[in-house]
Amino acid sequence: MKNQFDIFFEGQKKAMDFWSGLAGQMNEAFQNKANGNGNSKNKPEAQELFTDWFKKQQAFFEEALKAGSNPQAAFEKAPEQIRQWMEMQTDFANKWADYYRDNAEKLGIKIPEFTSNSSSTAFFEEGMKSWKNWMGQGNKWFSEEVLDKMPFNMRPHYTNFLEAYDFMHRYWEPMQRLVQNGLDTKEMVDKYFSPEAYQKLVNQMMGFRSIGNVSELIEHINQWFEAYFNHTRQEAGEWSTVSEAWKEKMREFATKGNLPFFEMAYDFNNRLRDQVLPFYNIMAQGRQTEIAKLMRDMQFAYIAFVLKSAELQSKAYEAGQFALPDTIRELYHQYKDKKEMANYEDFFQYYINKLEESLLETLHSEEYSKLQSEVAALGTKIKAMADRSSELMSADLPFLTKTDGDDIAKEVNALRRKARSLEQKVAELEKALLLAGKPAVAKEEPASTAKSTAKKSTSKR
């Protein structure tokens, strides 16, 4: 069975052969072309680019192996370094590819055959695929080592970070172009980093579970509850009317572009709930009716929760939408002054600082605070309703319910309080006896004596 090291080496060999073969061809072509037509302009540039790259690749590889006593140990000890190395190679290869595309045709160089597809893009993609594969493996290994040592409930945060960091890295190349050219308008940035990509990033960083398409989600919720009520139609009545009403409203919202959407939808949801309520008042009373009523309440509460959560998320999205254009603007000024491009880490750091600034402004707002409170209240309300309905459904089963547990908790706490009060009284009594010069043996005294002393002691206080 191949281990990671074998796979790595195989890929490395394949890529080295591929790159060196190709570069050799290109170098030769440059020299021939340069010698043949007297065009010496490309020669030093091409040779420099290639020889520099090739030497660095070899040096990197040799140095990497020195890190351990054997090649496998080197890889096991340094997957992150390998990831960095691969990133360097990828960057370099990309630069080389740009150069190649610009010049190869002019020089009459043929792109070598590569797998089944001989188009120039496939040629580069094939090479890149191997690199990305290794990078992924190294990163995964490293992450797993760290994750194993972290407390269980902290792991999602770390995973979210890794995903966000890697996700943004996919856009690093176009971001560099934007910085270099000072293209910092939101419209321009959106072309390379779409609003959907931006929302995905914010979700990863803030730990949001994306609501996605609100109307679709509401429809799914209604479908779910409809399916439930199909089983209990006798108790619940005709539920497709609720879903129909929502569908109709969504069509209306979508076509007329109603604003503010969330407020109107929330209001509609509440009105719909109130309209349905009277049906329960004329239904036969009993456990089944109570369950059906609870489920109805849950349906509306859930839709309200979805609407409020979507509104809350949209506030976060709105807040940070200019953070990336602002970052690009500031990095452009730095680039102009220093003629040096920030590295990805600096860019990412800069961006999250900007994003945090914008988010904090919104988090401090009255509106956000109230919205957050509503979301939290709705979420916990749904949980309480779900708990209650589970209890009602399993009322005939021989389990202690949450309500029974609560009753016990109440009793226990009352008893604990009483015991503590008695203990404190006994302690006072013992102290009073000691002060009176009597031995503190109240526990051994006849009950009647102790009682009367305790009363005396209490009245003194």
Place this chain on the structure above:
Amino acid sequence: MSNNQSTNPGDQLLEGVNTVSDALRNISGVKDVDIATAPRKIVWEDGKVKLYHFEREEKSKTTTPVLVSYALVNRWEMLDLQPNRSLIRKLISEGLDIYVIDWGYPTRIDRYKTLEDYILGNINDCTDFIRAEHNIDRINLLGVCQGGTFSLIYAALFPEKVKNLVTLVTPVDFDNDEGLLFKWAKDMDVDAIVDGFGGIVPGDFLNTGFDLLKPMNKTRKYMSLPETMADKGKLMNFLRMEHWVADSPAQAGETYRRFIKDMYQQNLLAKGEFELDGRKVDLKKITVPILTIYAKEDHIVPPDTTRPINDLVGSKDKELMEFPGGHIGVFVGSRSQKVLAPAVAQWLADRDK
């Protein structure tokens, strides 16, 4: 994810190799993450609540022991995170005799536990235990964060049992809009939260709120992870801190409800209108020496919520101490060891007789 300074790719590579080799060697060598290792004994227990007495090699330099009351949020272990970052160890080495209340991990059975149970019950019982053990009338009380608010209430109700009072990053004036927690708590539908969670508020719910106070803090922390991990000491610091943050006990619902309503929403303690078991809590009744320590960059308990302690108490001997840094830095920063603990110990020693 590195801070390599060299622009030479070969050097960068070597630095990378070293960093990540060290990081992996370190992380793979971690078997257990131990916190709160200062030797101690359980000397008193009531249900889930325990009282620890920390062991000393020599006799204490002071005659009055110190009872530490930590917050119900998160765990007291922050005070003894690791041997070289331990406020408790440092206070002990400075000659103090230390007791700490461990509030335990409330479960559903504790949902009806009230502020009265914590303050008039647990704190008072622990105080009485120490008084009896040491045959003294009064003890020193050191309250941390919410535990400091409890200490203020206790000292106001039982001034005869408290000799000196130290509060660390303790909120008292909750009418504050600067701190996000204070702002959000005002709008919080606490009844819905407590009832919805079935009377026991999960620690993760609280942690979500804390995370939002600085939404990118975790991202920043994880960005520097490879370098952190390359240094074994830093790696263990990081893991200990992660474990402490993750170890967030649930809150007894009735206590949480009351604390949010009476403190955050109505600011009753600072207004002199807070009552415990029918007894009005008047902070002016605190006349013992009091040391109020606040962190200058505290975003959880901003200085403006803490400093008013000095105006609200009736003590003549009172002192405000500003500490550079944030809420957690007070306990684990290097200045905490070098400056804070010796200052607290000296302040108490000066008032020991």
